[in-house]
Amino acid sequence: MTQIRGYAALAAKAPLVPFLFERRAPGADDVALDILYCGVCHSDLHQVRDEWGKSSFPMVPGHEIVGRVTAVGAKVRGFSPGDHVGVGCMVDSCGTCPSCGEGLEQYCDHGFVPTYNGVDRDGHPTHGGYSTQLVVDQRFVLRVSEQLDPAASAPLLCAGITTYSPLRHWRVGRGHTVGVVGLGGLGHMAIKFAHAFGARVVLFTTSQGKSADAQRLGADEVVISKDREAMKKQAKRFDFILDTVAAPHDINTLLNLLKRDGTLTLVGVPETPHPSPAVGSLIFGRRQLAGTLIGGIRETQEMLDFCAERGIVCDIELIPAQRINDAYERMLNSDVKYRFVIDIASLRS
Amino acid sequence: MTQIRGYAALAAKAPLVPFLFERRAPGADDVALDILYCGVCHSDLHQVRDEWGKSSFPMVPGHEIVGRVTAVGAKVRGFSPGDHVGVGCMVDSCGTCPSCGEGLEQYCDHGFVPTYNGVDRDGHPTHGGYSTQLVVDQRFVLRVSEQLDPAASAPLLCAGITTYSPLRHWRVGRGHTVGVVGLGGLGHMAIKFAHAFGARVVLFTTSQGKSADAQRLGADEVVISKDREAMKKQAKRFDFILDTVAAPHDINTLLNLLKRDGTLTLVGVPETPHPSPAVGSLIFGRRQLAGTLIGGIRETQEMLDFCAERGIVCDIELIPAQRINDAYERMLNSDVKYRFVIDIASLRS
Numbered sequence: 001m002t003q004i005r006g007y008a009a010l011a012a013k014a015p016l017v018p019f020l021f022e023r024r025a026p027g028a029d030d031v032a033l034d035i036l037y038c039g040v041c042h043s044d045l046h047q048v049r050d051e052w053g054k055s056s057f058p059m060v061p062g063h064e065i066v067g068r069v070t071a072v073g074a075k076v077r078g079f080s081p082g083d084h085v086g087v088g089c090m091v092d093s094c095g096t097c098p099s100c101g102e103g104l105e106q107y108c109d110h111g112f113v114p115t116y117n118g119v120d121r122d123g124h125p126t127h128g129g130y131s132t133q134l135v136v137d138q139r140f141v142l143r144v145s146e147q148l149d150p151a152a153s154a155p156l157l158c159a160g161i162t163t164y165s166p167l168r169h170w171r172v173g174r175g176h177t178v179g180v181v182g183l184g185g186l187g188h189m190a191i192k193f194a195h196a197f198g199a200r201v202v203l204f205t206t207s208q209g210k211s212a213d214a215q216r217l218g219a220d221e222v223v224i225s226k227d228r229e230a231m232k233k234q235a236k237r238f239d240f241i242l243d244t245v246a247a248p249h250d251i252n253t254l255l256n257l258l259k260r261d262g263t264l265t266l267v268g269v270p271e272t273p274h275p276s277p278a279v280g281s282l283i284f285g286r287r288q289l290a291g292t293l294i295g296g297i298r299e300t301q302e303m304l305d306f307c308a309e310r311g312i313v314c315d316i317e318l319i320p321a322q323r324i325n326d327a328y329e330r331m332l333n334s335d336v337k338y339r340f341v342i343d344i345a346s347l348r349s
Numbered sequence: 350m351t352q353i354r355g356y357a358a359l360a361a362k363a364p365l366v367p368f369l370f371e372r373r374a375p376g377a378d379d380v381a382l383d384i385l386y387c388g389v390c391h392s393d394l395h396q397v398r399d400e401w402g403k404s405s406f407p408m409v410p411g412h413e414i415v416g417r418v419t420a421v422g423a424k425v426r427g428f429s430p431g432d433h434v435g436v437g438c439m440v441d442s443c444g445t446c447p448s449c450g451e452g453l454e455q456y457c458d459h460g461f462v463p464t465y466n467g468v469d470r471d472g473h474p475t476h477g478g479y480s481t482q483l484v485v486d487q488r489f490v491l492r493v494s495e496q497l498d499p500a501a502s503a504p505l506l507c508a509g510i511t512t513y514s515p516l517r518h519w520r521v522g523r524g525h526t527v528g529v530v531g532l533g534g535l536g537h538m539a540i541k542f543a544h545a546f547g548a549r550v551v552l553f554t555t556s557q558g559k560s561a562d563a564q565r566l567g568a569d570e571v572v573i574s575k576d577r578e579a580m581k582k583q584a585k586r587f588d589f590i591l592d593t594v595a596a597p598h599d600i601n602t603l604l605n606l607l608k609r610d611g612t613l614t615l616v617g618v619p620e621t622p623h624p625s626p627a628v629g630s631l632i633f634g635r636r637q638l639a640g641t642l643i644g645g646i647r648e649t650q651e652m653l654d655f656c657a658e659r660g661i662v663c664d665i666e667l668i669p670a671q672r673i674n675d676a677y678e679r680m681l682n683s684d685v686k687y688r689f690v691i692d693i694a695s696l697r698s
Contacts, residue, residue: 099609107609107634109585169635236458260448260456263637269628276625279618282640285456286518288612289638291631 005347006131007321008058012050015325019058021127023135024120028073031141033085038129039064039155039314040340042185042246045328047117051271055117062129062342063089063115066144066154076138084150086142086304087134088157089294091115091126095139103298105140130321132347142301145308152313155185155339156304158294159314163190163242164303165295166265167197170240174198179234179241179257181225183210185314186244186267188338191217192312194242202234204241204254213337217315231257236285238262248274255281255289263288314339320346354696355480356670357407361399364674368407370476372484373469377422380490382434387478388413388504388663389689391534391595394677396466400620404466411478411691412438412464415493415503425487433499435491435653436483437506438643440464440475444488452647454489479670481696491650494657501662504534504688505653507643508663512539512591513652514644515614516546519589523547528583528590528606530574532559534663535593535616537687540566541661543591551583553590553603562686566664580606585634587611597623604630604638612637663688669695 008019026032044061046052065087072079079085090112093100097109105112113120116128144153163186172178178199180190187203194201195218203210203219211222223230234257241254246268254264255277262285281287295303307313315338319327327340357368375381393410395401414436421428428434439461442449446458454461462469465477493502512535521527527548529539536552543550544567552559552568560571572579583606590603595617603613604626611634630636644652656662664687668676676689 104609260453266628266631269632273625273627276622278622279615279640282615282638283618283642284640286641287639289631290636291628291633292635293632 004131004133006060006127007324007347008060008130009048010058012048012055012057016048016130019060021058021060021131023127023133024122024124026071026073026135028075029137029139030073030135031069031076031079031085031138032071032133032135033067033069033087035065035067035129035132035134035344037066037151037154037344038062038342039158039316040324040327040331040342041155041158042331045331048328052269056125059117060127060130061116062131063087064154064157064159064341065115065129065134066150066157067134070133072138079138079141084144084146086144086153086157087115087129087136087140088142088161088300089115090297091118091136091140092121102296104296106293106296130324130342132344140297142297142304144304147308148311148313151318151341151343152316153304153307154341155189155314155316156307157300159185159189159339160307161295161300161303162186162267162292163244164193164306165299166242166267166292167193167240168299169292170263170265172197172199172240176200176239177202177237179204179238179254180219181241181243181254182245183207183214183338184244184334185339188217188315190242190244191219194218196310196312202238236260241265242267244268246270248272250275251289252277252281255287258285258287260285261287263290265290265292267292316341318343322346353480353482355409355476356673356696357409357476357479358397359407361397361404361406365397365479368409370407370409370480372476372482373471373473375420375422375484377424378486379422379484380418380425380428380434380487381420381482381484382416382418382436384414384416384478384481384483384693386415386500386503386693387411387691388507388665389673389676389680389691390504390507391680394680397677401618405474408466409476409479410465411480412436413503413506413508413690414464414478414483415499415506416483419482421487428487428490433493433495435493435502435506436464436478436485436489437491437510437649438464439646440485440489441470451645453645455642455645479673479691481693489646491646491653493653496657497660497662500667500690500692501665502653502656503690504538504663504665505656506649508534508538508688509656510644510649510652511535511616511641512593513542513655514648515591515616515641516542516589517648518641519612519614521546521548521589525549525588526551526586528553528587528603529568530590530592530603531594532556532563532687533593533683534688537566537664539591539593540568544568545659545661551587590614591616593617595619597621599624600638601626601630604636607634607636609634610636612639614639614641616641665690667692671695
């Protein structure tokens with residue numbers, strides 16, 4: 001057991017405070033790492049505030065982790081001390097169910113073990129990346145190219161894969177017109193990936209002010225979703241729409257922007273359901289409403305390799321851990337372009 | 350112009366009454382037919398009662414039509430007087446949009462011309478199959494095998510294709526477990542087709558009494574959807590579920606019966622939306638909620654040929670046209686196994 005410095009919420013809605021805790025000693029299949037950077041995901045805030053009703057405390061959040069390997073267990077293959085690695089939303093899964101067998105551990109029949117706010121195989125609570133060190137089974141460790149800025153690559157582990165995976169699954173590419181709804185941590189990565197895959201990308205946003213930035217990120221067009229006339233002009237235009245907005249909103253209007261056989265995929269879980277879409281919006285275009293959850297380990301590695309090839313990282317604002325509570329408030333006000341990342345060096349000094 | 354005998358609603362919610370009207374003289378591309386049988390679809394009732402808000406009167410309903418060709422225009426190829434033919438929900442479409450080009454006229458960008466309660470290319474209202482004769486563009490005429498019972502094959506033109514098409518589109522077949530929700534005109538055909546395609550078929554119904562009949566039709570199992578414990582046991586079991594129930598109901602529970610990557614497809618349009626499903630039910634299984642509308646002409650012909658090969662027809666109750674108002678009331682009480690078909694001879698005598 002090693003004593004770790006972290007930042008934790010001690011109770012629901014309490015501010016995060018410095019927190020000392022222990023992790024297991026690395027086993028034969030484990031990789032130990034010094035955490036360098038950890039992204040701040042909106043789901044950290046949901047769980048710290050117990051908005052999904054499944055939180056346990058104390059809670060050390062963080063599942064967008066980049067670090068450097070310090071030690072590996074006897075059975076570890078492919079990782080050595082000094083390696084630059086990443087850990088995302090999962091630290092374990094059953095490994096034997098059909099989804100695990102297909103490399104889709106996020107849909108493990110027995111539920112994957114989340115990087116924090118979960119229960120590890122040894123019965124202990126899992127604690128995340130707002131901390132100095134991590135011990136993880138090798139199956140859940142990703143290789144991160146040293147050619148990528150390490151701080152800016154941390155959010156690839158959740159915001160990156162959550163948008164990359166559906167764009168790949170629904171085969172978005174050249175010749176497609178793709179909508180991205182919302183320009184936040186997820187939306188800005190969805191634009192980058194859809195653009196990199198060769199699609200024509202249209203951002204739907206409520207904020208007029210985001211237009212120039214969206215185009216810099218790779219959007220070909222920006223539509224203000226509050227403008228009914230502008231929205232009507234987009235009818236039946238889209239092959240695929242990725243909706244990154246978690247707050248309840250009108251998804252029926254978005255369905256009607258799809259071509260025949262188009263898919264609207266949701267990646268955000270609202271606290272209360274969206275208004276029910278009209279069945280006719282599905283039927284009169286053989287349209288599909290879908291959802292996806294992050295991505296499997298194999299695909300996460302594929303995404304990281306793709307990012308290394310193309311030089312894709314997230315747009316971030318680096319903060320010391322001591323600023324996390326303020327960052328949460330700013331995140332609620334959409335005052336971040338586009339992801340906060342904690343510099344874990346701030347916990348070591 | 351030929352004078353036709355039919356049954357029509359003269360106003361919203363009025364009972365149907367005998368009605369004399371005219372149809373256009375057959376043009377060069379037209380096929381004229383004597384109607385033999387016409388199925389009674391639930392959407393006839395919706396439109397007669399103006400429940401979808403788009404009805405015009407007088408209205409001669411009926412879009413499950415089987416008849417015999419009496420004359421063909423100069424440019425008609427492939428049909429001759431005496432041929433046994435069918436007409437479904439569509440009598441025209443633009444013919445040039447991408448959907449028409451792909452043989453998916455039901456999704457025509459300009460809207461297909463419905464067999465009744467629509468406006469024909471000549472500006473006249475279209476009138477359906479509760480009548481003695483029909484004149485239709487050859488592109489919308491189907492060949493119906495004389496080996497099939499003509500009365501029992503009439504509902505294939507709507508109830509048949511509406512269930513055949515999604516089962517084919519989502520590639521249902523051997524090794525799949527398929528749910529069918531509701532045992533009515535559509536549901537009983539969905540069971541027959543899913544069974545014929547080699548799937549394991551489970552009927553979800555609210556009526557305990559339908560079990561034996563469902564098994565006769567080809568269902569392997571029957572689950573009473575009101576029984577919460579029985580429903581829980583079905584979780585994550587289905588590759589595909591076809592939901593034929595038009596009344597608003599709980600689709601979230603059905604979504605949770607799907608395996609990862611499974612699809613729940615709706616074919617009924619409720620008057621008010623279903624309760625909104627939880628986004629988590631989509632996300633935590635990469636599930637899809639979809640809708641489809643009848644099928645294209647090419648696929649309708651494929652379905653009719655498949656039915657001829659396999660001897661598949663609908664289970665019907667034959668009625669004279671004079672009984673239509675009573676039949677509507679019985680349909681509302683689910684008192685029909687499983688489709689009323691009007692014997693059009695009753696209009697000739």
